[in-house]
Amino acid sequence: MPRTEFSPSITSRPVYPGLTPQGATPAIMLAEGPGAEAILDLAALDASVMDLAHLIYIPAGHDAGLRLAALGAKMYREAPSYASALERYRKALADARMGTTLYLAGSEGMIGQAVAEALAAGLPPEAIQTEHRGTIARRMQCVHCKGVTENVTIDPFLCSHCGLTLFVRDHFSRRLGAFQGVCVDAETPGIVPEVQEIKP
Amino acid sequence: MTIQFHDETFRDDYTFHNSPEGIRRFPFPFDQDSYMYSVNLEPHAGGKAGSPFEKRFDVDEHYVAEMRDRAITLAEDPLRCQSLPHMELAGWDFLELVMVSKSEDYPELFMLNRDGDRWHWINRPLGIEQRFTFLDATTLPCGPMEYITRQTQGDHALLDQRDGNLWMDAGMVTSQADWSLDFDIGMNFFEWHAPVPKAHELGVFQRALKFLLNLQQGAPSRRLNWTMTVNPRLDTSPENYHKWGPEKRTVAPGNVGAKQYLRVELQTLWRLPRSNAIAFPIRCYLCSLEDLVTVPKWGRRLHRVLRDLPDELAEYKGFAVNRPVILDYLAPFDDGAPTSPGIFPD
Numbered sequence: 001m002p003r004t005e006f007s008p009s010i011t012s013r014p015v016y017p018g019l020t021p022q023g024a025t026p027a028i029m030l031a032e033g034p035g036a037e038a039i040l041d042l043a044a045l046d047a048s049v050m051d052l053a054h055l056i057y058i059p060a061g062h063d064a065g066l067r068l069a070a071l072g073a074k075m076y077r078e079a080p081s082y083a084s085a086l087e088r089y090r091k092a093l094a095d096a097r098m099g100t101t102l103y104l105a106g107s108e109g110m111i112g113q114a115v116a117e118a119l120a121a122g123l124p125p126e127a128i129q130t131e132h133r134g135t136i137a138r139r140m141q142c143v144h145c146k147g148v149t150e151n152v153t154i155d156p157f158l159c160s161h162c163g164l165t166l167f168v169r170d171h172f173s174r175r176l177g178a179f180q181g182v183c184v185d186a187e188t189p190g191i192v193p194e195v196q197e198i199k200p
Numbered sequence: 201m202t203i204q205f206h207d208e209t210f211r212d213d214y215t216f217h218n219s220p221e222g223i224r225r226f227p228f229p230f231d232q233d234s235y236m237y238s239v240n241l242e243p244h245a246g247g248k249a250g251s252p253f254e255k256r257f258d259v260d261e262h263y264v265a266e267m268r269d270r271a272i273t274l275a276e277d278p279l280r281c282q283s284l285p286h287m288e289l290a291g292w293d294f295l296e297l298v299m300v301s302k303s304e305d306y307p308e309l310f311m312l313n314r315d316g317d318r319w320h321w322i323n324r325p326l327g328i329e330q331r332f333t334f335l336d337a338t339t340l341p342c343g344p345m346e347y348i349t350r351q352t353q354g355d356h357a358l359l360d361q362r363d364g365n366l367w368m369d370a371g372m373v374t375s376q377a378d379w380s381l382d383f384d385i386g387m388n389f390f391e392w393h394a395p396v397p398k399a400h401e402l403g404v405f406q407r408a409l410k411f412l413l414n415l416q417q418g419a420p421s422r423r424l425n426w427t428m429t430v431n432p433r434l435d436t437s438p439e440n441y442h443k444w445g446p447e448k449r450t451v452a453p454g455n456v457g458a459k460q461y462l463r464v465e466l467q468t469l470w471r472l473p474r475s476n477a478i479a480f481p482i483r484c485y486l487c488s489l490e491d492l493v494t495v496p497k498w499g500r501r502l503h504r505v506l507r508d509l510p511d512e513l514a515e516y517k518g519f520a521v522n523r524p525v526i527l528d529y530l531a532p533f534d535d536g537a538p539t540s541p542g543i544f545p546d
Contacts, residue, residue, distance in 0.1 A: 012387065012394035143380055143438045146279075164442060171395050175386040182438055186445030187521075 001034040004132040006200045013170045016111065016132040021046035022101045027053040028092045029073070030114050032082065032106025034134035036064030039105055043071045049103075050074070054092050056085050058110070062134070082110055089114065093121035105131045109139035109150055112177030119174065136200045141178040142166055148178055154195050156184040165192050203309075205264040205325060211272070216432035218491055222261055226487045227252045228495075228543045229424040229464050233504040235513075237399045239408045244422035244468045248544065252466055253422070256301035257352060258483065259309065264325050266353050266375070266434065273374040273435050274350075279382040280437075281346050283358070283370035290358045290370060291345030292335055293472035294479045298348045323351055345370055354466075354483030357381075359389075359412075361476055366412060368392050369477075375434035375484045377427045377463065378441070378518065397512050415478060417471040424543075425465040428519035428526075432461055432486045451522045456529045457490035460522065462502070489529060495545045499533030506530065 003018060019042045027049060031039045036057060043050055055073040058081060059065060069076050079085035093102075102118055104111045111130050118128055137151040140159075147161025155168040159181065166181030173180070185192050208215045218226065247253025252260070274280055283291060299321055303312035311322040317334040328351065332339035340347045349356045349372035358370035365388040373381035384392045389409050390400075399405060415421065429436055430448045451459055463486055470479040493499035506514075507527055514520040540546055 010394040011400065012391040141383070143383060144440075144442055146382070169395075171383070173383050173387065174391075176383070180380070180383055180438075183442040183445070186442040187448050189446065 001037060001133055003038070004136060004200055006132070009170045012172050014108070014112070014130070014172055014174070016130045018131045019103050019105060019129050021049045024048040024051040026097060026100040027103060028089070028096060028100060029053050029055040029103040030058075030085070030089060030106070030110070031055070031068070032058040032110040032134070033060035033062040035105030035107075035110075035131070036062060036068055038131040038133050039071070039103065040064070040067060042103065056089060058082055058085060058106070060106075082113060086117075090117060090121070093118055093123060096121075096123065100127060102128045104129065105133055107135050107137060108132065109137065109177075112139055112172070112174075114177075116175055116177035136198060138168060138198060139178045140166065140168060140181040141173070141176055142181050144183060148176075149181070152181075153198055155198055156192060156195065157181070168198060203259065203261055203263070206261050208262070208265045210265070210269045210432055210434040214431050214433070216262070216265070216486065218487060219261060223487060223491045223494060224545060225251055225260075226492070227424060227464050227466055227485055228492075228498050229426040230501050230505050231541065231543050233501050233539060234508055235505045237402055237404050239404055239411065240423045241408070241411060241421045242423070244420040251544075252483075252485065255305040256420070257298055257305070257481070258466070259302070259306055259325075259353065263353055267326060267351060269434050270350060270374045277439060280374050281349070281372045282381060282385050283343055283345055284386065287345070287358055287360065287370035287475075287477070288337065288343065290360070290472055290475035290477035290479070291343055293475050293477065294356070294358060295344040295348040296334070297470060297472065297479065298352050326351060345372065352481070354481045357480040357482070359478040359480055361413065361478065364413065365389055366409065366478060374437075376437055376482075377429075377465070378436055378438055380438045382439075397516050412469060412478060415469055415471045417473055420468055420470045422466060422468045425467060427463045427517040428522075429461045429463040429486065430459055430522070432488075434484060448518070448521065451525055453525055453528060456522070456525050457493075458488055460489050460526055461486045462489070462492060489526070493530070493533045496533070497539050497546050499530065500535065500537065501539050503527065503530035503534035
């Protein structure tokens with residue numbers, strides 16, 4: 001699955017420029033699903049990026065584990081979900097020294113949460129590289145009840161917490177790692193536009 | 201000058217009202233018969249006597265009721281007031297600015313005695329007396345920004361300056377034109393303005409940021425912004441949009457003059473001395489159409505501005521759906537006569 005090309009949007013919507021090897025520097029790598037292909041491409045450009053890398057892979061139904069393990073990262077770990085990888089990832093961020101590069105590849109939901117963690121841990125934004133691969137599903141925060149609904153692929157959608165029907169905005173909070181969902185029938189309760197698939 | 205503070209509400213039964221003097225001093229935002237975005241900044245260095253521009257922090261007849269409304273909103277949703285950990289010093293800077301300004305500008309209402317870092321504050325309209333130690337947050341009932349903004353009309357954002365940008369890292373936001381502090385906190389200048397249509401293409405935000413990064417202490421700036429609100433509601437937050445949204449559809453020819461309000465923000469910008477942050481008060485003024493048209497110049501001009509506004513802006517400002525009814529109401533007050541320059545009544 002190639003890199004995702006997104007249509008132009010507003011200035012708070014994240015962009016994912018892609019991964020560029022920084023050589024054999026300390027690195028934390030988090031790949032989810034088809035994001036594995038971005039790490040494989042990165043290592044093909046410069047195999048030395050793996051020398052000091054701590055690579056965590058969340059397969060999410062995409063089986064690239066054997067190929068990733070063969071890259072020879074200093075540390076390699078497969079995790080069944082982002083939640084299960086979170087404490088290990090936080091420890092890696094806490095242990096990171098100056099000059100560490102963070103490589104993130106996968107869905108917007110994973111990248112959004114992982115960037116928020118990294119910024120909260122004090123990593124400078126310029127040390128974070130991102131590449132989008134795979135699903136264009138969004139992680140949406142309901143502005144009304146504040147609950148986050150994962151993997152939203154349709155617009156409008158039902159908030160999985162409060163049940164309001166929300167439309168999908170492009171407005172994105174890096175702190176929350178989520179897009180904003182706003183009640184679509186606030187002015188005309190019950191009158192909801194036709195459901196559409198989200199486009200990149 | 202004695203201000204008669206109104207006992208009035210900004211929700212439920214909406215008893216908010218402007219006195220005749222309140223209408224005359226309303227900060228009408230249009231200085232000509234058309235509107236487009238601009239970086240309309242000017243020095244906030246006083247203004248016409250009696251106008252909202254005269255004092256550093258305008259206190260008017262709605263002060264006590266607005267602070268009561270803020271307390272209700274905060275009790276329902278404490279996330280309307282947030283401050284990231286590095287912003288406490290900016291909160292003290294802002295507390296000092298407001299206390300000093302108000303006690304000097306309204307000595308009959310506010311008093312501040314300072315003995316070194318031992319301060320004594322009296323707020324007569326709200327019946328508050330507080331002795332505290334400046335820069336010691338344990339001596340106040342809450343953080344310094346929350347403490348002073350519970351006593352200061354308008355929303356307030358505190359902007360940290362770093363990396364050649366401004367970051368909205370603290371705020372008290374209970375009377376907003378449909379934006380969420382809880383969502384936007386931590387964003388930079390371009391990110392929190394991202395949803396505004398057209399202005400990015402016009403380069404408005406690049407120019408405004410450049411200006412603000414160079415804002416100097418003691419030389420505050422101001423600008424007016426505006427939108428439209430149905431009913432005199434301060435809390436038009438996205439959080440509660442599903443609660444106030446239905447009210448927007450209750451506007452009809454028979455009630456539009458009373459229900460439709462022009463909502464004006466007097467935005468001021470202040471460089472803070474210790475933190476180098478910028479304080480950004482966003483003061484909201486409300487005036488119904490039927491009160492506005494009592495000033496003939498405003499009736500004529502508002503009709504022309506709203507009639508000629510691009511659809512995209514009417515949509516963004518949230519009144520596109522009611523524009524025909526509003527224009528039908530205003531049209532009889534526009535006799536086609538020329539209007540004088542500037543915002544003030546003739």
